[in-house]
């Protein structure tokens with residue numbers, strides 16, 4: 037068995053290397069590209085940048101719109117997260133702890149809504165936003181993103197609440213809390229890990245959202261990261277080096293989130309998909 | 313069918329783990345299970361019984377030692393190549409298969425023709441009484457029903473070795489007796505080597521040709537049920553086998569006993585120091601006594617043997633028998649409350665005498681090593 | 693359970709539901725209404741045309757090609773993702789050391805904005821300077837040839853969304869009791885038998901769920917194709933969502949564009965129904 041197992045072990049390690057390589061390869065290449073000079077971009081080999089240059093980063097950072105775009109995305113993602121977390125937690129509380137009648141149907145409906153293709157709703161939304169004069173404003177984006185993230189939030193949190201011991205809510209009520217008192221003082225603190233997982237997922241969703249942002253934003257005043265990258269200004273040729281540098285800068289927050297909260301993200305994703 | 317030999321078999325869990333202390337689940341176990349023998353492992357929870365079965369089945373690899381089937385080393389063989397069947401302690405039924413598919417599965421994997429599978433499943437289902445459950449899924453069964461399905465899945469084949477990990481633990485008392493008889497019948501009809509794990513010592517005693525008693529991963533004693541019961545190798549075996557458990561006397565109490573009348577008859581020639589004496593409850597009998605200190609004065613039935621005075625503290629009535637806990641000057645002694653005294657006359661708090669009915673089964677152990685003293689002088 | 697007045701219960705769900713229906717249900721109804729009209733804002737045309745937009749769909753070659761592209765994209769990418777997802781999950785399941793880091797790395801493609809990954813891949817796919825052709829050692833016109841362009845989009849989508857499949861499959865694997873693997877080995881199965889008789893059937897219900905999620909995502913695919921190929925070359929990679937976007941926001945045909953957008957919704961609805969039927973037939977989990 038030992039020899040046999042040794043062969044299998046080798047196979048497993050090479051499979052693992054392959055998987056990790058496939059996952060990180062494109063990102064690594066983007067990183068390498070971001071350090072190449074324009075001249076080096078159109079030469080391959082060499083594989084590695086020679087010479088190394090930070091010119092791309094300097095160009096990107098000097099661009100005044102970069103900070104604007106990052107701030108926009110941060111505001112949109114942050115506010116959307118807060119918004120859908122509050123609304124989602126309340127709804128999930130009513131659906132799972134208070135056991136509102138027809139909870140099954142509401143949850144099914146919420147799931148169905150999350151399956152809507154955004155393209156099917158984006159044009160009326162565009163018309164409404166234009167009508168309200170909210171075009172090119174962050175407020176519109178926050179409103180839409182937080183709503184589109186709601187189904188995810190409701191599902192994850194409803195499942196999380198359902199896994200709490202049912203006595204805690206009852207005990208809080210017996211001890212004299214009102215419904216909302218029990219919610220705020222007992223249920224929410226107990227579900228902090230679930231709320232956190234949901235928050236990260238919604239944040240990533242809002243950070244990455246493209247179609248709505250593309251239709252609603254016009255100028256850099258409200259442009260978010262995905263739109264900025266998609267519309268990266270190029271006069272004659274596509275400035276791959278600068279795009280690479282900009283992508284690296286603008287996705288660093290997400291990468292950091294993933295590395296720090298990998299376990300929470302996984303927990304949230306599985307909880308949103310597996311019915312409790 | 314096969315002779316199963318374990319030679320110095322050792323299994324350590326968590327050896328390569330970080331800080332967690334390694335568990336020696338099996339410590340240099342050596343024993344031989346004969347061809348066609350019904351062999352039982354008994355021992356307290358966590359002593360390594362399941363681990364032993366898993367090693368024989370090939371589900372775990374031994375860290376040291378050799379496992380042989382018919383003299384051939386099988387350490388490196390996959391479970392499927394060892395040709396064993398195993399009843400799992402957790403049943404391990406396939407949740408996505410019906411009972412019929414579960415039971416027929418070992419045959420299906422071995423590419424037995426469909427028709428043979430059907431007859432084999434029908435036969436074994438009848439034998440464990442699950443005919444009416446064949447089209448259900450495990451999820452829709454009670455614990456005892458699941459256990460019988462697990463048993464059927466093992467019995468459906470005729471392997472070289474049957475391995476059964478507490479296969480009757482979840483059945484009601486009557487069903488358990490029936491299944492015991494059924495297993496014995498199957499075994500007698502075609503004696504396949506069977507290694508059986510149970511925590512029910514009565515089951516082990518009645519079913520097995522030989523028993524291995526385990527404790528903390530170590531083999532304590534291996535022998536026929538009678539050997540294990542009559543000549544336990546150490547205090548652990550003596551106390552583990554037998555219900556209610558054996559009484560031990562040592563130290564000051566034993567010394568006082570030796571000073572008494574009891575002395576000359578029973579413990580002649582033994583120094584109380586370093587000695588531990590075991591007396592089984594069934595060899596002791598509680599009898600009502602009028603005076604607590606009467607020395608050798610038998611009041612009730614004419615018993616002339618040695619006896620110990622005490623106070624009855626607790627009575628346990630199993631329906632068939634009554635057992636009493638007697639406080640004999642600080643030492644609690646468990647003894648049978650025998651027929652004539654049993655009819656309501658013994659009461660808790662009453663002064664009683666404990667008779668030593670039989671002196672044949674007195675066990676002597678070295679108090680420090682807890683080993684059996686072999687070169688004991690023959691008792692009168 | 694302590695009785696709570698219905699009004700309180702409703703008060704807790706109402707805000708979320710109102711917002712949801714405002715932003716999804718209302719627009720959907722609006723789209724249905726739009727799809728029954730001929731509406732060209734630039735020419736100031738806006739009139740009711742009944743089902744004629746739907747009739748137009750059937751004769752619209754560009755729509756049919758977008759439909760075919762979407763179906764191809766959907767089928768191939770979801771199949772690949774499921775197969776890869778299960779394989780990768782089996783590999784990662786054995787990882788003990790540095791598990792957190794490995795999982796984080798595997799998650800990265802999923803977390804990075806689709807637009808960013810599309811740009812990344814577009815650069816790698818570049819026919820002249822792309823690292824893929826360099827590694828392959830031969831020039832493939834990835835984004836320029838009709839055959840490769842759609843497959844390139846699929847490759848990118850597989851890279852980006854397999855992590856999601858992996859996670860869910862790993863969650864399902866965790867639920868399989870160790871003793872089942874042992875039982876199947878004692879019963880005589882080898883590694884392949886173990887996979888076939890235990891692992892796969894027990895992961896199957898989860899695979900159906902994942903397939904539902906992934907298919908519905910793939911049917912409405914937009915950013916991946918829009919940024920990577922823009923629908924080109926010559927419309928050969930145009931999916932339904934991209935086509936609808938073009939109609940709505942570039943040629944401003946709100947009526948017909950809505951019809952195309954609605955077709956995406958109807959297809960998604962049909963697929964969900966189909967999957968639910970399959971799911972009901974599968975033996976439920978332990």
Ligand SMILES: Nc1ncnc2c1ncn2[C@@H]1O[C@H](COP(=O)(O)OP(=O)(O)OP(=O)(O)O)[C@@H](O)[C@H]1O
Pocket residue numbers: 325326335336337355356357358359360361362363364401511
């Ligand atoms: N996979 C494992 N990893 C670590 N320790 C283990 C593992 N399996 C068993 N052990 C340890 O090995 C020892 C023996 O376990 P085993 O399951 O053989 O006991 P057992 O005699 O079958 O007990 P029981 O009667 O409760 O079934 C125990 O201390 C247990 O904690």
Ligand SMILES: [Mg+2]
Pocket residue numbers: 361362363401477
């Ligand atoms: Mg056990």
